[in-house]
Amino acid sequence: xxxxNEKAVVLVSGGLDSxxxxxxxxxxxFDCYCLAFDYxxxxxxxxxxxxxxxxxxxxxxxxxxxxxxxxxxxSALTDEAIAVPxxxxxxxxxxxxxxxxxxPARNTVFLSIALGWAExxxxxxxxxxxxxxDYSGYPDCRPEYITAFETMANLATRASVEGRxxxxxxxLISLAKEAIITRGLELGVDYGLTVSCYQASPxxxxxxxxxxxxxxxxxxxxxxxxxxxxxxx
Amino acid sequence: xxxxNEKAVVLVSGGLDSxxxxxxxxxxxFDCYCLAFDYxxxxxxxxxxxxxxxxxxxxxxxxxxxxxxxxxxxSALTDEAIAVPxxxxxxxxxxxxxxxxxxPARNTVFLSIALGWAExxxxxxxxxxxxxxDYSGYPDCRPEYITAFETMANLATRASVEGRxxxxxxxLISLAKEAIITRGLELGVDYGLTVSCYQASPxxxxxxxxxxxxxxxxxxxxxxxxxxxxxxx
Numbered sequence: 524x525x526x527x528n529e530k531a532v533v534l535v536s537g538g539l540d541s542x543x544x545x546x547x548x549x550x551x552x553f554d555c556y557c558l559a560f561d562y563x564x565x566x567x568x569x570x571x572x573x574x575x576x577x578x579x580x581x582x583x584x585x586x587x588x589x590x591x592x593x594x595x596x597x598s599a600l601t602d603e604a605i606a607v608p609x610x611x612x613x614x615x616x617x618x619x620x621x622x623x624x625x626x627p628a629r630n631t632v633f634l635s636i637a638l639g640w641a642e643x644x645x646x647x648x649x650x651x652x653x654x655x656x657d658y659s660g661y662p663d664c665r666p667e668y669i670t671a672f673e674t675m676a677n678l679a680t681r682a683s684v685e686g687r688x689x690x691x692x693x694x695l696i697s698l699a700k701e702a703i704i705t706r707g708l709e710l711g712v713d714y715g716l717t718v719s720c721y722q723a724s725p726x727x728x729x730x731x732x733x734x735x736x737x738x739x740x741x742x743x744x745x746x747x748x749x750x751x752x753x754x755x756x
Numbered sequence: 757x758x759x760x761n762e763k764a765v766v767l768v769s770g771g772l773d774s775x776x777x778x779x780x781x782x783x784x785x786f787d788c789y790c791l792a793f794d795y796x797x798x799x800x801x802x803x804x805x806x807x808x809x810x811x812x813x814x815x816x817x818x819x820x821x822x823x824x825x826x827x828x829x830x831s832a833l834t835d836e837a838i839a840v841p842x843x844x845x846x847x848x849x850x851x852x853x854x855x856x857x858x859x860p861a862r863n864t865v866f867l868s869i870a871l872g873w874a875e876x877x878x879x880x881x882x883x884x885x886x887x888x889x890d891y892s893g894y895p896d897c898r899p900e901y902i903t904a905f906e907t908m909a910n911l912a913t914r915a916s917v918e919g920r921x922x923x924x925x926x927x928l929i930s931l932a933k934e935a936i937i938t939r940g941l942e943l944g945v946d947y948g949l950t951v952s953c954y955q956a957s958p959x960x961x962x963x964x965x966x967x968x969x970x971x972x973x974x975x976x977x978x979x980x981x982x983x984x985x986x987x988x989x
Contacts, residue, residue: 588823589827636828662913678904679863
């Protein structure tokens, strides 16, 4: 069911999930316009990973928008004073509540800017790698949130008034991490290019013990293939 | 029905409508946290006006977030290559279609960041000066859009998962410009501090013939008071 010559905006953070989503969008035949955000995240090396992933998969364009969410704060990812939790020390390896790595309204802000860019490009399709199975419990990764965003998006723009229908595609939303990795490997994703860690070093080396590292490790272990992630020390 | 010690985020652009909305929020007793955006708009003098308005009305804080929407383009307000239309030359003084001054997804982006800041502040209330009567036809000023945004917002955040309900207040949405100005004057708004013009000079002098100037002029004429706006030449 490949389409052709249709544009899609793909949110590409540089992590495992978004790299897989880009591969899904490319397989469907979209011309992919990748969007990344320099938002003051402590794991800035994901921005380098984002560009590597877009280039390796043949995206049409890769845009980095600067938006300093440190102006708002409220997250371990944007405030150096809040530590990233060590998930290897909690009983099940992950926090039960929504953790301090939650960034207030992040996906809403990112999807909003993606919507604006899609409108300018003449695109109707936006892809995002949210997942509501093996995830950190972020509210803006749940299906009901995505549905509500799509409804809002179709009232928000000149394009929608003129009849264009925007779709927010979340091909990973109901997949376990194991299934995401399996799908990505089928599509030829080079996970060695990605950075998942919330506190990766400037060179992109992962810490191995934050939520994101723990979830990723479990996923590769379940698939039974080695994770190409490079760890600190 | 004044409340006290409750925080509200108020979008303050520096124009007539948002100055009035801030006065409404202040009258209701909110501690007002004003939010403005340096988004690459050609009428940057509205940012100076925004700060003047917040200070004059006694806002608790005034924050300017930088987000360069020129990266996306698609609007006369963010792309110097697209001219702001002269509305004094069209038959009814205004364009009939959504004009080129429409900025793709602007209110969605701005409200999203306001939502994030509200969450961090512990605020449940967000005020925005959208108006669907005397306006430029922007889709993201309509009541159905605001309702959809509010629904989405209440699924988007950790705060909403934990039981906080966010309200998007649009006290001007169904008022004619005449009624907005009348209300603002009752509340003591100094409209001499505001800048409405889409292509105001760096000193804040208005052009007198863009949509926004034409709508503003008509409003003051209907009220029968003089507009303190200073015009170029």
